[in-house]
Amino acid sequence: xxQSNAGHTLMKRSFRRKRxxxxxxxxxxxxxxxxxxxxxxxxPMMFSLGISFTExxxxxxxxxxxxxxxxxxxxxxxFYFKSMIVTFKYVFIMVPLQVIFAILIAxxxxxxxxxxxFFRSIFYLPSLIQGVTLALIFSWMLxxxxxPINYMLELVGLPRVHWLTDPNVxxxxxxxxxxxxxxxxxxxxxxxxxxVSSEYYEAADIDGAGPVRKFFNITIPLIxxxxxxxxxxxLISAFQTIVLAFVLTGGGPANSTYFYSLHxxxxxxxxxxxxxxxxxxxxxxxxxxxLTGLVLASxxxxxxxxxxxxxx
Amino acid sequence: MxxxxxxxxxxxxxxxxxxxxxxxxxxxxIAWMLSTAVKAPExxxxxxxxxIPSTWQWHNFADAWSAQPFGRFxxxxxxxxxxxxxxxxxxxxMVAFGFARINFWGRSALFLFVxxxxxxxxDVTAIPLYIQYNKMGLINTLWPMILPGAFGSAFFIFLARQxxxxxxxxxxxxxxxxxxxRWQIYWSIILPLCRPIVVVIGVFHFVWCWNxxxxxxxxxxxxxxxxxxxxxxxxxxxxxxxxxxLMAVSCLSVLFPATLFYFTQNLILGGISLSGVKK
Numbered sequence: 001x002x003q004s005n006a007g008h009t010l011m012k013r014s015f016r017r018k019r020x021x022x023x024x025x026x027x028x029x030x031x032x033x034x035x036x037x038x039x040x041x042x043x044p045m046m047f048s049l050g051i052s053f054t055e056x057x058x059x060x061x062x063x064x065x066x067x068x069x070x071x072x073x074x075x076x077x078x079f080y081f082k083s084m085i086v087t088f089k090y091v092f093i094m095v096p097l098q099v100i101f102a103i104l105i106a107x108x109x110x111x112x113x114x115x116x117x118f119f120r121s122i123f124y125l126p127s128l129i130q131g132v133t134l135a136l137i138f139s140w141m142l143x144x145x146x147x148p149i150n151y152m153l154e155l156v157g158l159p160r161v162h163w164l165t166d167p168n169v170x171x172x173x174x175x176x177x178x179x180x181x182x183x184x185x186x187x188x189x190x191x192x193x194x195x196v197s198s199e200y201y202e203a204a205d206i207d208g209a210g211p212v213r214k215f216f217n218i219t220i221p222l223i224x225x226x227x228x229x230x231x232x233x234x235l236i237s238a239f240q241t242i243v244l245a246f247v248l249t250g251g252g253p254a255n256s257t258y259f260y261s262l263h264x265x266x267x268x269x270x271x272x273x274x275x276x277x278x279x280x281x282x283x284x285x286x287x288x289x290x291l292t293g294l295v296l297a298s299x300x301x302x303x304x305x306x307x308x309x310x311x312x
Numbered sequence: 313m314x315x316x317x318x319x320x321x322x323x324x325x326x327x328x329x330x331x332x333x334x335x336x337x338x339x340x341x342i343a344w345m346l347s348t349a350v351k352a353p354e355x356x357x358x359x360x361x362x363x364i365p366s367t368w369q370w371h372n373f374a375d376a377w378s379a380q381p382f383g384r385f386x387x388x389x390x391x392x393x394x395x396x397x398x399x400x401x402x403x404x405x406m407v408a409f410g411f412a413r414i415n416f417w418g419r420s421a422l423f424l425f426v427x428x429x430x431x432x433x434x435d436v437t438a439i440p441l442y443i444q445y446n447k448m449g450l451i452n453t454l455w456p457m458i459l460p461g462a463f464g465s466a467f468f469i470f471l472a473r474q475x476x477x478x479x480x481x482x483x484x485x486x487x488x489x490x491x492x493x494r495w496q497i498y499w500s501i502i503l504p505l506c507r508p509i510v511v512v513i514g515v516f517h518f519v520w521c522w523n524x525x526x527x528x529x530x531x532x533x534x535x536x537x538x539x540x541x542x543x544x545x546x547x548x549x550x551x552x553x554x555x556x557x558l559m560a561v562s563c564l565s566v567l568f569p570a571t572l573f574y575f576t577q578n579l580i581l582g583g584i585s586l587s588g589v590k591k
Contacts, residue, residue, distance in 0.1 A: 022414060022415055022416050023416045023417050025410075025414050025416070025494045026410050026414040026415075026416025026417075026419065027416065028410075028494075029406050029407060029409055029410025029414060029494070029498070030406075030407045030410040030411065030422070032402075032403035032406060032407055032462075032463050032464050033403065033407040033426060033463060033464045033469060035463060036403075036459075036460070036462070036463020036464060037426075037429065037463075039463075040437070040441065040459060040460055040463065041429060041432060041437060043440070043444070044436075044437040044439075044440035044441050044444065045432065045436055045437060045440075047440035047443070047444075048436050048437065048439055048440045051439070051440070058443070105334060108327060108330055108331050108334070109331065111327050112327055112328060112331055114328065117577075119331055119335050120577075121573075121574070121577065122335045122338055122339055123334075123335065123338055124573070124577075125338070125339075125342060125570070126338060126341065126342070128519060128523075128566060128569045128570055128573055129342075129523075129562070129566050130522070130523030130525065130540075130541050130544075130562075130565070130566075131523065131525055131541075132525050132541050132544055132545055133345070133541075133544060133558075133562040133565070133566065134341070136544075136548065136553065136555075136558055136559075136562070137341045137342075137344060137345050137348075137559070137562075138341065139553070140344070140348065140553075140555050140559075141340075141341060141344055145359065146356070146357045146358065146359065146361060147361065148344065148361040148363070151359070151360065151361050180338070180341065183338075233430075236430065236431055239433065240433045240434055240435065242526065243525055243526065247545070247548070261433070261434075261435055264435040265435070268435075268438070268439050269442075269530065274439050277435070277439060278436075278439055278440075280435070281433060281435035281436040281438075281439070282436060284433050284435060284436070285431075285432060285433055285435075285436050288431050288433060289431055292431055
């Protein structure tokens with residue numbers, strides 16, 4: 001009796017010790033991320049949240065002004081809504097187009113019999129070129145008077161377009177340029193398409209389904225997990241877009257490419273309005289969280305995972 | 313029977329033609345970059361731009377390289393990449409091993425949290441980081457470029473965890489019976505098996521560091537600490553853009569990531585598809 005009791009407590013103690021050891025080991029292995037998070041994310045985030053309630057130019061000490069920054073951006077800053085609209089336009093045109101193009105090219109490549117590797121590399125190549133260089137190649141190609149694109153337009157009898165200097169066109173020109181980065185999602189779709197079992201298509205053949213029906217009823221549903229991943233990542237990065245506008249248009253012409261992030265950048269690092277810029281950044285953060293949350297919530301209606309039987 | 317066969321052949325040709333057309337559109341900007349890089353400045357601003365230059369000025373490359381201290385910029389970029397890439401590979405796999413294999417308290421919630429950090433916009437942390445780096449005396453050094461990747465980024469942790477979860481647990485258990493501790497299991501069993509995903513992380517991180525523009529733009533003002541993207545941007549000022557020089561240096565700069573991608577592409581694409589993006 002006493003012996004088994006002792007054994008019991010011993011087991012309990014060793015179990016507890018094992019749990020402790022597991023926790024310590026876990027903590028040890030994730031420590032690089034934990035340290036990085038506390039040092040480079042959590043601390044700065046809390047700091048910027050605090051600063052967003054102050055007026056501060058980085059030199060003196062911050063002056064607490066309550067919600068004034070937040071009130072100011074919604075009531076008094078003429079560029080605020082302008083930049084918000086520009087960013088939303090960019091996101092809601094660019095993200096769907098990118099998803100569609102990436103899928104179409106991947107489907108085409110997947111059907112090709114020759115040279116997949118070669119073409120795959122070609123489509124991926126622009127993603128390897130840094131944003132600044134890619135932007136400048138395009139600024140040259142889209143040059144009003146000396147660019148090859150306008151030259152080609154003229155050759156076929158079309159009028160020249162002021163790609164980057166016409167306020168009605170510039171944003172679309174930037175979207176067009178951004179689409180050259182379609183290579184990285186395309187690679188993801190390609191590997192997703194590869195893992196679609198051919199059984200589904202054979203079954204559809206027996207049912208006499210045409211290529212269009214096969215595409216919409218089999219291919220698309222089976223790659224919806226990749227589509228979700230693609231939408232989330234490009235949504236998050238499109239909202240924060242800045243490099244193209246920074247290098248090519250500086251927000252112009254007539255503020256038609258004045259992105260939200262550019263507005264934040266200018267306020268912070270040109271005008272040193274740190275409090276105001278932090279407040280704007282936080283509004284952006286909350287917007288992105290809400291939108292990704294919305295996409296994730298909607299995903300249960302349209303994303304099919306093969307293992308839960310929803311793949312058909 | 314014959315009709316079906318020829319219909320199939322026409323389909324194949326159509327698909328191929330479409331691909332070639334798209335590929336040409338994708339190659340055009342790159343061809344344009346190359347051709348501009350060897351053009352004479354007077355050939356650039358002509359109302360009749362040509363893809364094949366009339367004269368090939370190979371000395372553009374040397375001229376452009378010496379127009380700014382690009383040797384220094386290249387060295388800075390190489391230092392950033394060389395220091396941060398090994399850390400990025402190590403920390404991402406280490407953290408992923410912790411999440412995939414060790415049953416510690418709060419593991420799933422914490423992992424969701426890690427993924428959640430991908431949503432934080434750079435705008436939110438940029439300002440406090442600037443202040444923090446400023447206090448630590450790290451503005452105008454390469455550290456702001458090295459540090460974030462070195463601690464393991466969420467995206468890489470996610471990829472590595474997916475991969476490690478696909479490695480059979482029997483291997484760990486056998487090693488444990490042989491008396492290996494957790495670190496030995498990670499270091500001598502899991503890590504060698506993770507080679508494909510480690511290569512993926514290494515290459516992606518390399519390319520990301522190589523091309524990063526915003527981080528050095530914010531944290532580096534001193535020209536001697538510039539990395540290649542900032543150096544290239546120097547050819548563009550408020551008044552004009554020296555296109556031929558800019559394109560020449562851009563060509564040289566893209567050589568590094570392009571070579572790396574060329575030699576690792578099978579591993580990379582294999583690594584991604586193995587790790588899967590489903591869930």
